[in-house]
Amino acid sequence: MLKANKKPNKQQDRHRWLLIGFLCLFGVCLVAQVKPTAQGKKTTNSAAKPADGKAAEANKPKKKPENKKTKVFLLHADEGQANKLSRPDVQVLVGHVKLRHDSMYMYCDSALIFEKTNSVEAFSNVRMEQGDTLFIYGDYLYYDGMTQIAQLRENVKMINRNTTLLTDSLNYDRLYDIGYYFEGGTLMDEENVLTSDWGEYSPATKQSVFNHDVKLVNPKFVLTSDTLKYNTFSKIANILGPSNIVSDNNHIYSELGFYNTLTEQAELLERSVLTNEGKKMTGDSLYYDRKIGYGEAFDNVVMTDTVNKNLLTGDYCFYNELTDSAFATKRAVAIDYSQGDSLFLHGDTLQLVSYNLNTDSLYRIMKAYHKVRMYRTDVQGVCDSLVYISKDSCMTMYRDPILWNEGQQLLGEEIKIYMNDSTINWAHIINQALTVEMKDTLHYNQVSGKEMKAYFENGDMRRVEVIGNVLIAFYPEERDSAMVGFNSGEGSLMHIYIKDRKMERAKLIGKSNGTMYPMDQIPADKLRLPTFAWFDYVRPLDKDDIFNWRGKKEGEGLKPTTDRRPKTDKRNLINMK
Known part of the structure; x- marks a missing residue:
């Protein structure tokens, strides 16, 4: 009976292996047929172009790095457990756990490996190492081998050469090589x-x-x-x-x-x-x-x-x-x-x-x-x-300087203005000094001299002292501002007094001479002093007009008797060369 029973058993084994081989062959053929079809669909979708080519280019998604779907490997654990009935796809690992996914190594005290999802949960003393440049530490890790994203929590530390990142919540994307935190963090290097x-x-x-x-x-x-x-x-x-x-x-x-x-x-x-x-x-x-x-x-x-x-x-x-x-x-x-x-x-x-x-x-x-x-x-x-x-x-003004104060015009070869708390205290007009006050388009009060000193109070000119070679052409006024005559004179020193921004009176000091003319008997050659000039056309009209340069008309500029421009230190010229 034993010999009779062995033949049927051999035949049954042979039939069983033939059946298994046939099923495997059928499965391979089925996969071969399905895979090209799926690829064909993908090719068809990518080849389909929208009507607007520019819009398609603008909406083109950022190219994602290639994701090689490799398995998470267990390299070591002191103990390993698996319950094929209740959790058939889970491995429980305890003690000095060491895992690897591609070039990334993971260490922890205990871990769960989920075979179906190719993912890992790691607990306590978690450490991730990639080469000799990247180290990540934490108390907890969830690592998805499919997306290659690591989620670390509590006491997380990322070290990359001279840089350290500290946080309690860090996600690290291995594909893009980026770690990011969202609940506060600190990044440190040698400087900052x-x-x-x-x-x-x-x-x-x-x-x-x-x-x-x-x-x-x-x-x-x-x-x-x-x-x-x-x-x-x-x-x-x-x-x-x-x-x-x-x-x-x-x-x-x-x-x-x-x-x-x-x-x-x-x-x-x-x-x-x-x-x-x-x-x-x-x-x-x-x-x-x-x-x-x-x-x-x-x-x-x-x-x-x-x-x-x-x-x-x-x-x-x-x-x-x-x-x-x-x-x-x-x-x-x-x-x-x-x-x-x-x-x-x-x-x-x-x-x-x-x-x-x-x-x-x-x-x-x-x-x-x-x-x-x-x-x-x-x-x-x-x-x-x-x-x-x-x-x-x-403040010193050089080369054809002119100064106006309301209706008063002051000019000379050089003007020095002395300030007191940003207001004019007094002004010194040096060489070919001239002050002019316009009464109307025909009549002007004029005083010239070698130099002048004009004194101000609260921003208004109150007194002018004219020194050397004084010449005057002046119209005295009644209280109602009516001109009563024309005074022409000369002397060596003169004081002019100004009130309400108008020449009130003038006084020649020392040896002098002068003539008072009625308004209807003023000699034509006395109306203007030899150096008279009225430069209202170059006067700045407002704060925006300061950008509009208007020079003196040809022939109206002063002819300096002395070069009073700022002197240049010859040593500076040598240094500049």
Whole structure:
């Protein structure tokens, strides 16, 4: 019976193996038929083009890195368990667990491997290692081998060479090589510490992005922002939202630009502002080097000194905070608003230089050149160049200077104006001095001399002292302002008294002579002094008119008896060469 039973068993085994082989062959053929069909559908969909080719290109999704769907391998565990009945696709691992997915190694105290989803849950002392450059730590990990996304929670630390990221919630996408947090985090390198509510970091590009309550702390400054990009290799912060950079010496505000935290150089746009010890510089764009205290502003520049209550404007401005010097050009204007009524001064170039810094004898020199024009409601002036020295509060006007105060015109080869709390105290007109007051288009009060000293009170000219070679052509008035005659005279010294911005009386001192003519008997050759000139056509009309240069008519300029332009130090010329 035993021999009879063996043959049927062999035949049954042979039939069973034939059946299994046939089923396997059938399965292979079925897969071979289905796979090309699926690929064919994919090809058909990708080949279908919308009517608008540009729209199709714009809507084209970002190319995702190739996802090689490899298995998560178990390399080691002290213990392993599996319940094929209740959880047939789950492995329970305990003790010194070590896993691998492609080039990423994972370590933990215990783990669950889900075979169907190719995913892992890891618990306690979680560590992920990729090569010798990327290490991630945490208390918990969920890793999806299909999407290659790791979700780490609690006490998470990502280390990439010199960069460390700390957070309690980190998602790391291996395909894009980006880790991002969303419940607050800190990123640190050798130079800076950055914190924010939301952030991401790429170990490959070293680029990081931060949003909401961003704070970058550097030993020399603190940067706060709403949106910021930062590269841990170049140490450059890319400002993308309202940001403030504060140090011991200055404050920068910008909404767009770059700041190199290593070299401390900044390139800023969108009306950025640089503030330093009461001085504020604003421009459409700014360049700033903190180490050498050098700043440049371009287009619609405004530089404000809140301490001295003045400002500088133009389309280009340079400022050195270490030497407290500034330079402006291209529609440059200096504005003094310390007295309420602002003084506007324009020149092709404006320059401010400070001397004896950090001493009790600190003083500043401001230079304006060329085609200088200034305007204030009570005083206007023009000249070729101008120098103001704060040491003696003196402003000197060079080369055909003219000064107007209401109806009074003062001119000479050189005019020195001495200030008192930003108001005119007195003015010194040197060589070919002339003062003219217009009565009407025909009659003018005129006084000329070698030099004049004009004294002001509350911004109004009250008294003029004329010294040397005095000539007068003057119309005395009755109380009703009616002219009673014409006084022509000469002498060596004269005092003129002005009331209500009009010549009230004139007095020749010492040896003099003069003649009083009735109004209908004035000699024609006496109506005008030899040096008479009325330059109303060059006078600035308002603060906007200071940009419109109008020179004197040909032949009406003074002929200087002495070269009184600022002297140039020959040593400076040698240095410049």
